[in-house]
Amino acid sequence: MEVVLLEDVKALGKKGQIVKVSDGYGRNFILTKKLGIEATPKNLNDLKLQKANEAKIAAEHLAAAKDLAKHLEDKSITLSIKAGEGGKAFGSVSSKEIAKAIKDQLNLDIDKKKLVLPEPIKTFGTHEVPIKLHKEVTGKLAVKVVEA
Known part of the structure; x- marks a missing residue:
């Protein structure tokens, strides 16, 4: 089972990473504790859009700092x-x-x-x-x- 991590999980990966875990670990631990979501095409697209938005905001902050x-x-x-x-x-x-x-x-x-x-x-x-x-x-x- 592949999951997209919503938070950092020790010994597994960082927030936003797509990791492969066993079915039981994914269903019983990652999904129930809201540490990740299943890597469906919709969720992967949402993750891509979220990363693009974060990159745009970071670029705006950098430009504002340079202007200041x-x-x-x-x-x-x-x-x-x-x-x-x-x-x-x-x-x-x-x-x-x-x-x-x-x-x-x-x-x-x-x-x-x-x-x-x-x-x-x-x-x-x-x-x-x-x-x-x-x-x-x-x-x-x-x-x-x-x-x-």
């Missing part, structure tokens, strides 16, 4: 932090503050987890902050840190 990365290239945000003795920065700028500044200054909602900041910014000046917009797209944003 291009939009962010020439943009910059300004943050101010207190200066200590001798013009040294008192404190630092974290990804949370940068995300809030992006929302306030550029009207873009970017999650702080997407900002690739290995450590907080502790110096004045302009810094390039990479933003992971998609698994294949990384944009850059200029962050100017000035004295308060």
Whole structure:
């Protein structure tokens, strides 16, 4: 019996795969627990259409991420932090503050987890902050840190 898996099944296959199983295993386990459906021509066609739809949506997300990365290239945000003795920065700028500044200054909602900041910014000046917009797209944003 051939079944199309609706979920990942350990030691059998991943979601969307067509696998050959024994009749009893298919009827008594896979079909009853809704882990898969029988591989009929209608179900195979539905699976093909679903995969095409998922590929189209993934391509749209990738294009949107590329557009946003291009939009962010020439943009910059300004943050101010207190200066200590001798013009040294008192404190630092974290990804949370940068995300809030992006929302306030550029009207873009970017999650702080997407900002690739290995450590907080502790110096004045302009810094390039990479933003992971998609698994294949990384944009850059200029962050100017000035004295308060």
